[in-house]
Amino acid sequence: MKRLLASAAYRIAFAASLGFALAVLGIGAMSYIAVHNAFSTQLDETIDEGVTALMDEGFEGIPALAESIDQRERMVGNSLDYAVFDPHGRRVAGNLETPMPAAGWSRIEFTDPEEGLDPARAKTTMLPNGYRLVVAADLEPVEAIDQRLLIVFCLGFVAALVIGSGIAFILGGYLKKRLTQVETVASAFAGGDRMARAEVTGRGDEFDRSAAALNAMLDRIAALVANLKQVTSDLAHDMRTPLARLRSELEALHRAQGPEREAMIGNALDRTDDILALFGAILRIAELEEGELRKHFAPVALGPLVADLADMHVALAEDSGRVLEEAVCKDCRVVGDRELISQAVINLIENAVRHTPDRAHILIGARDEGDTCRVFVSDNGPGIAEDDRDRVTERFVRLDSARSSAGHGLGLSLVKAIAEAHGGRLELRDRAPGLDASLIFPKEPT
Known part of the structure; x- marks a missing residue:
């Protein structure tokens, strides 16, 4: 694994895979919260409807309220639990077995005859003379849905990691292959193989454009190297003749006397001027190519x-x-x-x-x-x-x-x-x- 992470291609691929997996995790978390809130809101609305239905019948005393609760608890499909508490906290109506909760919304625990203690969402409404009406709904269905969602999203995250890792291996291998090719071509060229060139697949993507740019650079370098060799050879050839003549004239000048000596000095100066003019022209071309004169x-x-x-x-x-x-x-x-x-x-x-x-x-x-x-x-x-x-x-x-x-x-x-x-x-x-x-x-x- 360390060898893989040492490769920039694999690091990029694995980073992209991890980013994809984290995105899946983030989407899953937001979906989980949205679904949980939707079910919780629906549950609260159901409890509110139960409280409203009892209150709309009018409060005609605890016995009448207890009878209404008893009728609702016997109805098929009823999903709510009810309880009425007196001012001393004793349950006087309903089948909801739980300690008297505070007024308003709360999370309570009640005794289920089959499963024991279960959590529930409850709304407590104050009644005349200190009595309290409690309407609650079992939270087990919501928690079951939450659990299923968590399992699904965890499996999705693991699947994203596995699939992303597979894609990362494939993508990393492809990136490494293309980048290694550039490295191989550059190394071969630096090693003396002036014909080494990167492969251009014809797809026209970034790798092809980079390969084409590299090939153009190598072509230019090869041309410059060839030109340098030619220039060096031509310069040596052009310099050899005037320098040989200059040396010959200087040797003759060393032996010459009288007027002949003056003529030879003039010829030697002409040869020197010719050589200086050659180097001056070379330097002038170099200055022009640098572009400094444009200022x-x-x-x-x-x-x-x-x-x-x-x-x-x-x-x-x-x-x-x-x-x-x-x-x-x-x-x-x-x-x-x-x-x-x-x-x-x-x-x-x-x-x-x-x-x-x-x-x-x-x-x-x-x-x-x-x-x-x-x-x-x-x-x-x-x-x-x-x-x-x-x-x-x-x-x-x-x-x-x-x-x-x-x-x-x-x-x-x-x-x-x-x-x-x-x-x-x-x-x-x-x-x-x-x-x-x-x-x-x-x-x-x-």
Whole structure:
């Protein structure tokens, strides 16, 4: 039993069973009291009717009253007992053998010729000259009914306990099974089994919803672990090359003399800046994901902001052999950080310039779309395959499997983090040919 009570599932089940049994006991007690009171009231009314019947005949002296009592006692079906006492307490009429009771209602004991002393309910009425009329009814029928009710309710309570205990065992076993399954899955997952998942029966109950939530959490954890492994691998790969080059340049710098030394120092600083920029981008993404920057958000007009960025990058695009055009930038206001939004748009422009061929056309603009504002950078380059559009926004992911191109694969990750920090999203769509990269923000509340 101690092992069962050590289980929360069984404790809950047994507590529910006990509560059910106590409810049955409470209902039984109230029913017993109600039935007892009903019979007692009916008995009092019968006694009152007996007293009233005698009094309505008119009091013509003790002999006449004694004769009326004698007639009633001989009547078939009479359930009342009568007695008349003189001022000295002597019984002068009726068959009720009992000491003279006080006036009013009382519980008395009388001598039954067959059973001996029995309890009775009596009403004593004062008569002229100190005489007293006593009308009583035997309480044995009421007590017999009370006894039967007690037996029935006790049996009902015991049955409720037995049935409730059986149900508690079944319910406790079911609860323990479902809860143990969650524990087993969590333990297996913690032990390294990344495929462990809780069973969802399809009933749609609380256990299914909890199991589904647990599975979603485990899926997310598994994805994060896999992403962490990928990030760690990619970070190590990306860091190895610049660090190896930096070490080589530092060794050469140690041997170099004169003007050559100055050039090597410059190259070493460039390598160091590249490494610091990589870590800076990682930290920036982490800050955005924590959401702390939202405290400093303010209204931002996207139209003028996008127009300024387009003007700033026209020369850069021309120098690289691309054509940057500005679409109509309708004013649309959002709540956010102007510098972060600018950084995101700049990253999209630089991606378009870097990954499109010579003489490619790049279009930048902003527009109002009802409840949202869209900032887009479109090009007619090779675009991104549909299967790669979600993956390319992950950290350190580059579609160049050889990882020979410049960059660390954090540009779109940073753009996505900025969009989500503003309650928006990054959307990549095919232009056939080319790519449409859009930042979609919720509009400033009015």
